Amino acid sequence: MAQANPPATHALPSYLQADHLGPWGNYLKQVDRVTPYLGHLARWVETLKRPKRILIVDVPIHMDDGSVSHFEGYRVQHNTSRGPGKGGVRFHQDVTLSEVMALSAWMSVKNAAVNVPYGGAKGGIRVDPRKLSLGELERVTRRYTSEIGIIIGPNKDIPAPDVNTNEQTMAWMMDTYSMNEGATATGVVTGKPVILGGSLGRREATGRGVFTIGMEAAQRIGMDIRGARIAVQGFGNVGGIAARLFAEAGARIVAVQDHGGTICREAGLDVPALLEHVRLNGSVAGFAAAETMADDAFWSVPCEILIPAALESQITAVNAGQIAARMVIEGANGPTTPEADDILHERNVLVLPDVIANAGGVTVSYFEWVQDFSSFFWSEDEINARLVRIMKDAFAAIWQVAEENKVSLRTATFIVACKRILQARELRGLYP
Numbered sequence: 001m002a003q004a005n006p007p008a009t010h011a012l013p014s015y016l017q018a019d020h021l022g023p024w025g026n027y028l029k030q031v032d033r034v035t036p037y038l039g040h041l042a043r044w045v046e047t048l049k050r051p052k053r054i055l056i057v058d059v060p061i062h063m064d065d066g067s068v069s070h071f072e073g074y075r076v077q078h079n080t081s082r083g084p085g086k087g088g089v090r091f092h093q094d095v096t097l098s099e100v101m102a103l104s105a106w107m108s109v110k111n112a113a114v115n116v117p118y119g120g121a122k123g124g125i126r127v128d129p130r131k132l133s134l135g136e137l138e139r140v141t142r143r144y145t146s147e148i149g150i151i152i153g154p155n156k157d158i159p160a161p162d163v164n165t166n167e168q169t170m171a172w173m174m175d176t177y178s179m180n181e182g183a184t185a186t187g188v189v190t191g192k193p194v195i196l197g198g199s200l201g202r203r204e205a206t207g208r209g210v211f212t213i214g215m216e217a218a219q220r221i222g223m224d225i226r227g228a229r230i231a232v233q234g235f236g237n238v239g240g241i242a243a244r245l246f247a248e249a250g251a252r253i254v255a256v257q258d259h260g261g262t263i264c265r266e267a268g269l270d271v272p273a274l275l276e277h278v279r280l281n282g283s284v285a286g287f288a289a290a291e292t293m294a295d296d297a298f299w300s301v302p303c304e305i306l307i308p309a310a311l312e313s314q315i316t317a318v319n320a321g322q323i324a325a326r327m328v329i330e331g332a333n334g335p336t337t338p339e340a341d342d343i344l345h346e347r348n349v350l351v352l353p354d355v356i357a358n359a360g361g362v363t364v365s366y367f368e369w370v371q372d373f374s375s376f377f378w379s380e381d382e383i384n385a386r387l388v389r390i391m392k393d394a395f396a397a398i399w400q401v402a403e404e405n406k407v408s409l410r411t412a413t414f415i416v417a418c419k420r421i422l423q424a425r426e427l428r429g430l431y432p
């Protein structure tokens, strides 16, 4: 006699559950908050709680000393209902599957929020790149690319830079994928060097988006950027560029923290000089024209704007009460836990969420991908103008949804984005 199917269950596999602490749990709580606003589309919400595809790969390489080392790599495609997967690749010693899953999901939300035709994906390798030689780094990158080559491609999933990866990493990834394909495939990654089909303005795009959204919000709450004090955590691609643009607009960058330490200057740091110091020394630590402060004291620095632009889960229930800023602009992905979000909300601190505030990078990545397909390249002015227009329009729509529903900007962004994703899911239907 045929066995009956086991009863249908919505129980999630253990690694997908919310009480599994970490960034994925935070993401699931954010989805739960938005579900009541999804109307009839809520019946599809389970789609958002399960990544479509998870690939874990072993990355063995020859080290310079002749030994062999193994690293763990991930590529997660959270959702592809609206288009190919899209999202960065992170090299960090603390990368976990939970983190990469959450980052891939936030990419789905972000891409839908700015309405670029992508799903969400993310990748990472559990490695401290500072401990590898350039040759070892290249071998790790190439072997990882080859391992995930079975699921990436210009029409399938398009990686980009993230923490500790850059244009050179993308050049190696593009070359490795192309060698395996037997043809140069520039569109397989974005954030490439301009000479290899990269886009003008891509390097600055995320920071420019942070700045654009910050200016839009400041204008709406009547905050004058000239003279405004800003504290920035993370002084890499995102934090460094955002700080530069705000300083150029007349703001004072009063404190900066990175992995090496925390520095401050009440009168405002000389941002170009600090960028040069970091380029030469790898960290803000030791910058002569500043004072050093305790890392913990960073969160209570008096300022109008706080920009977390390093890693996730930095603003927590422990330090959210100390934050003295009027506005938090999330340059990093997932820097604020849901508990901290509530505390900031109660304290009337306006949070500009990652899923819109740092969407400038993927927006120009989209331009890069379009340019690669058409082999026709645009001017930097054209790119920046298109970027600013998309960011401003998306932010205006989200602001309106927040006001209409009396919800936070994060929930409003999730409402706009999740509706787009689930509408696509519903229209496509289920196969078979």
Ligand code: NAD
Pocket: 161, 162, 163, 164, 165, 206, 233, 234, 235, 236, 237, 238, 239, 257, 258, 259, 260, 309, 310, 311, 312, 331, 332, 333, 358, 359, 361, 362
């Ligand atoms: P990056 O590698 O260029 O810079 C990371 C910065 O964070 C460095 O200054 C580093 O010193 C600092 N940092 C690392 N660990 C820290 C710690 N424990 N405490 C304080 N500072 C620490 O990376 P990035 O590209 O600027 O990315 C930063 C954040 O922005 C990440 O959350 C990333 O996902 C997000 N993001 C990046 C892009 C992009 O286009 N690069 C786009 C969207 C979002």
